[in-house]
Amino acid sequence: MDSIIKKILDFKKEDIPEYEPYLMLGGGTPGVNLIKGENVYVYDIDDKKYIDCTSQSWALHLGYAHPELNQAVKEQIDYSNHFHTGFYTVPRYLLAKKLAEIFPEKMNRVLFTIGGGATIEAALKVAILNRPKAHNFISLYGAYHGTSFMTTGASHTGTMASGKYHGGADLAHFSQNFIRVPAPYYYRPYFEVTNKDDKDEVDRRCLEALEMQIKYGSTGPVCALLMEPLQASGGQIIFSKNYLQGVRDICNRNNIILIWDCIQTAFGRMGTWSAAEYYGVTPDIMVLGKSMGAGYPINAIVISDDIEGVKMDGIDLHTFGNNQVSQVASLKMIEIIERDNILGNVNSVGAFIRGGLLEMQKKSDHIGDVRAIGFHIGIEFVKDRETREPDYKGCTAMRDKGFKNAVIFGVGGTGQGKAVLKIKPPLITTKEQGAEILDKFRKTIKDVYGENV
Numbered sequence: 001m002d003s004i005i006k007k008i009l010d011f012k013k014e015d016i017p018e019y020e021p022y023l024m025l026g027g028g029t030p031g032v033n034l035i036k037g038e039n040v041y042v043y044d045i046d047d048k049k050y051i052d053c054t055s056q057s058w059a060l061h062l063g064y065a066h067p068e069l070n071q072a073v074k075e076q077i078d079y080s081n082h083f084h085t086g087f088y089t090v091p092r093y094l095l096a097k098k099l100a101e102i103f104p105e106k107m108n109r110v111l112f113t114i115g116g117g118a119t120i121e122a123a124l125k126v127a128i129l130n131r132p133k134a135h136n137f138i139s140l141y142g143a144y145h146g147t148s149f150m151t152t153g154a155s156h157t158g159t160m161a162s163g164k165y166h167g168g169a170d171l172a173h174f175s176q177n178f179i180r181v182p183a184p185y186y187y188r189p190y191f192e193v194t195n196k197d198d199k200d201e202v203d204r205r206c207l208e209a210l211e212m213q214i215k216y217g218s219t220g221p222v223c224a225l226l227m228e229p230l231q232a233s234g235g236q237i238i239f240s241k242n243y244l245q246g247v248r249d250i251c252n253r254n255n256i257i258l259i260w261d262c263i264q265t266a267f268g269r270m271g272t273w274s275a276a277e278y279y280g281v282t283p284d285i286m287v288l289g290k291s292m293g294a295g296y297p298i299n300a301i302v303i304s305d306d307i308e309g310v311k312m313d314g315i316d317l318h319t320f321g322n323n324q325v326s327q328v329a330s331l332k333m334i335e336i337i338e339r340d341n342i343l344g345n346v347n348s349v350g351a352f353i354r355g356g357l358l359e360m361q362k363k364s365d366h367i368g369d370v371r372a373i374g375f376h377i378g379i380e381f382v383k384d385r386e387t388r389e390p391d392y393k394g395c396t397a398m399r400d401k402g403f404k405n406a407v408i409f410g411v412g413g414t415g416q417g418k419a420v421l422k423i424k425p426p427l428i429t430t431k432e433q434g435a436e437i438l439d440k441f442r443k444t445i446k447d448v449y450g451e452n453v
């Protein structure tokens with residue numbers, strides 16, 4: 001065995017204090033100490049086994065240590081792992097063509113990048129190339145687009161969303177100034193509504209606010225509107241087709257490039273290859289990442305035939321923007337998803353989990369809202385279902401007690417804390433494993449709220 005691997009395997013819990021002082025972490029919700037994974041399960045340093053509903057920041061679409069994916073990666077490593085972007089390489093050709101095949105008809109040109117924030121910035125650069133005299137950008141309340149200086153300005157982390165200046169908000173003066181407009185958060189609208197369950201009214205008000213900002217709230221023309229088609233970190237907020245089509249129409253009328261941050265939604269989590277396919281609405285630029293390499297780092301933008309792409313003039317260049325191991329992993333993942341009808345699995349098991357959660361909601365005073373498409377599932381916890389007061393502490397307790405019950409849930413949301421529990425397991429999760437997730441969720445509710453659901 002290799003000496004480094006031996007050292008890793010010999011590492012004991014008691015060794016942690018010796019190493020801990022050397023480390024800095026800039027974010028993330030503290031979890032357990034993970035060692036290895038298999039399928040949808042992961043093991044901590046005490047060898048305790050958990051079912052993982054986070055897919056590790058929604059990245060491991062094929063779960064852990066998928067044997068075929070591992071085999072393809074091992075074979076590619078013997079040929080190459082890194083050639084610089086300027087060299088023409090075969091896996092990149094194959095992947096670019098494949099992406100054009102699985103994404104909507106007009107989305108045919110791919111720029112490979114690395115890192116979510118930098119990739120959003122690549123999309124904004126393409127927008128600037130196409131609208132050279134427009135200098136303003138719009139993003140949505142509650143959005144999350146990364147932590148680079150520019151994307152901090154576009155994200156809720158760069159505002160007072162959590163009620164205090166910290167983290168990204170400390171960087172606001174360095175970041176690009178985005179104009180923000182309200183997103184249709186139907187369960188908890190940003191404004192008073194006549195009827196709290198009238199989605200159409202929320203859509204209409206948000207679209208009006210967007211038009212007003214473009215007309216009166218922007219100093220000069222707007223270059224691009226950047227948004228997630230389903231607002232993920234901001235609380236699993238599912239937008240209506242009506243709203244997304246409305247935004248598309250407003251962008252068309254105002255000559256604004258529409259960028260969809262598809263970093264969480266692409267490659268099957270919604271039961272389709274993309275949110276564009278799900279909704280039948282297509283942006284001008286799609287931003288890809290996270291699951292794109294099934295756990296290997298790779299990002300890209302895909303742009304529409306209707307707009308200009310970048311030239312080889314150094315406008316967007318990354319040393320590690322052409323990693324063949326990640327490209328092979330991506331190709332293999334797409335092949336397996338197609339071959340094994342994994343999108344079908346996401347739709348059926350996703351509906352099964354959603355159904356189980358809705359049944360539990362009927363018996364609970366604290367499950368406020370269940371928002372789910374495929375394996376994009378969020379549960380908003382409230383102190384009282386009538387007042388809808390968010391229960392940040394309860395939601396955090398659900399995650400913490402989940403560890404005790406051998407399940408890893410995610411948390412999200414933007415108010416004064418995180419009130420949305422996220423269930424976004426690997427796309428290979430079977431119905432039996434879906435039932436296991438529901439059982440553990442039920443047990444955890446009992447532990448936190450004392451409810452028998």
Ligand SMILES: Cc1ncc(COP(=O)(O)O)c(C=O)c1O
Pocket residue numbers: 115116117118144145146147228232233261262263264289290
């Ligand atoms: C929608 C969205 N955009 C951008 C990012 C940033 O990506 P990265 O963490 O790879 O920089 C994230 C990460 O959570 C995300 O969820």
